[in-house]
Amino acid sequence: QVHLVQSGAEVKKPGASVKVSCKASGYTFTGYFIHWVRQAPGQGLEWMGWINPNNGDTDYAQKFQDWVTMTRDTTISTAYMELSRLRSDYSAVYYCARGGYGDALDIWGQGTMVTVSS
Amino acid sequence: DIQLTQSPSFLSASVGDRVTITCRASQGIYNYLAWYQQKPGKAPKLLIYGASTLQSGVPSRFSGSGSGTEFTLTISSLQPEDFATYYCQQLNSYPPWTFGQGTKVEIK
Numbered sequence: 001q002v003h004l005v006q007s008g009a010e011v012k013k014p015g016a017s018v019k020v021s022c023k024a025s026g027y028t029f030t031g032y033f034i035h036w037v038r039q040a041p042g043q044g045l046e047w048m049g050w051i052n053p054n055n056g057d058t059d060y061a062q063k064f065q066d067w068v069t070m071t072r073d074t075t076i077s078t079a080y081m082e083l084s085r086l087r088s089d090y091s092a093v094y095y096c097a098r099g100g101y102g103d104a105l106d107i108w109g110q111g112t113m114v115t116v117s118s
Numbered sequence: 119d120i121q122l123t124q125s126p127s128f129l130s131a132s133v134g135d136r137v138t139i140t141c142r143a144s145q146g147i148y149n150y151l152a153w154y155q156q157k158p159g160k161a162p163k164l165l166i167y168g169a170s171t172l173q174s175g176v177p178s179r180f181s182g183s184g185s186g187t188e189f190t191l192t193i194s195s196l197q198p199e200d201f202a203t204y205y206c207q208q209l210n211s212y213p214p215w216t217f218g219q220g221t222k223v224e225i226k
Contacts, residue, residue, distance in 0.1 A: 037162075045220070104209060
């Protein structure tokens with residue numbers, strides 16, 4: 001079965017960084033992009049960007065360009081999203097999802113809650 | 119960036135009702151549109167891609183239509199498990215691949 005399993009909830013102070021992982025199983029990791037989607041409390045979905053695990057290419061939505069970095073480790077079929085210079089309004093659930101370039105997101109991780117609080 | 123506007127934002131309906139949700143794009147996106155269902159505390163689930171193609175395993179009471187700038191998601195006979203929030207997402211050409219603001223379907 002195809003799965004994406006994300007790392008657990010995080011609580012961070014403003015100004016800190018956090019790295020969320022997304023481990024893929026059941027399919028060829030390098031064959032699909034990994035997208036990241038944010039959902040603030042009580043709000044809708046925001047597409048943040050993607051990484052191509054095959055070559056490490058990334059593309060970020062302009063809103064997130066200054067504080068998001070997406071990477072991957074193909075040896076363990078895991079994608080990462082690092083959020084830097086955290087602010088309280090960055091508190092949200094972050095999802096990873098499998099897709100292609102312009103393809104719908106067919107498999108989703110369970111989400112990782114990141115809370116930024118002093 | 120392409121903007122997506124869903125209507126209505128909130129919908130109250132009964133089991134067995136036919137429900138239609140509309141998603142309008144600020145510019146033409148051909149058929150590069152997907153629909154997702156999200157239940158509280160859960161990750162979104164893909165229902166429809168390519169505007170009208172049903173994802174494997176999704177019940178046939180769900181259907182999608184449209185192209186260009188106007189799209190619809192229809193649930194032919196609402197079931198108790200369908201009460202959720204629904205999002206459209208455009209996947210046309212260059213990112214960002216934006217989502218609509220969501221439509222919450224609640225029990226009447």
